[in-house]
Amino acid sequence: MAKISPLMILPPVLFAGLAATFWIGMQRDDPDALPSAIAGKPAPSLELTPLGDLPAFGDEALDAPGVKLVNFWASWCAPCRVEHPNLEVLAEEGVPIYGINYKDNPDNALSFLDELGNPYVAVAADVNGRTALDWGLYGVPETYVIDGDGQIVLRFAGPITQRVMDSQIRPALKEAAD
Secondary structure, eight states: OOOOOHHHHHHHHHHHHHHHHHHHHHTSSOTTOOOOSSTTSBOOOOOOEEOTTSOOOOHHHHHSSSOEEEEEEOTTOHHHHHHHHHHHHHHHTTOOEEEEEESOOHHHHHHHHHHHOOOOSEEEEESSSHHHHHHTOOSSSEEEEEOTTSBEEEEEESOOOHHHIIIIIHHHHHHHHO
16 A cells, blocks of 8 residues: 655645635625725825826815715726726716726726726826825725715725625715715
């Protein structure tokens, strides 16, 4: 009978442990939830530059009356492509969305919007990532629901899927409007 080496058992044991870790992680109620230090606080100030000839925006837009979304995105971001149709749905429903293009080539960003459509009422670029840092951005895409007083009601990290729209974004929009 051949002797089994501990080194022969190690790969399957490691694989099983890793698989169990992933499975447990996916069982959380909200796998996309990340803690936000700025929820319930005023939206941080913006240090943005115009993106092509598109309408730009600044702090005054976020302080204006009415509920709005701020969406950080980039042309190189695959999940941004996934969420884009859902942003267009929200825009068609009348939700004002302000886009912040994150550390992107301006020509690529403009091509992205030309190809997929522009759901934003205004869009600007965060070329050096300063605004993203102030907002506590983990990565793109990331979306914030802002109320009429300029307060952050919700921060959502990750692509907005239909499930996320129904379970988180729309309830936060309703809360922000109350």
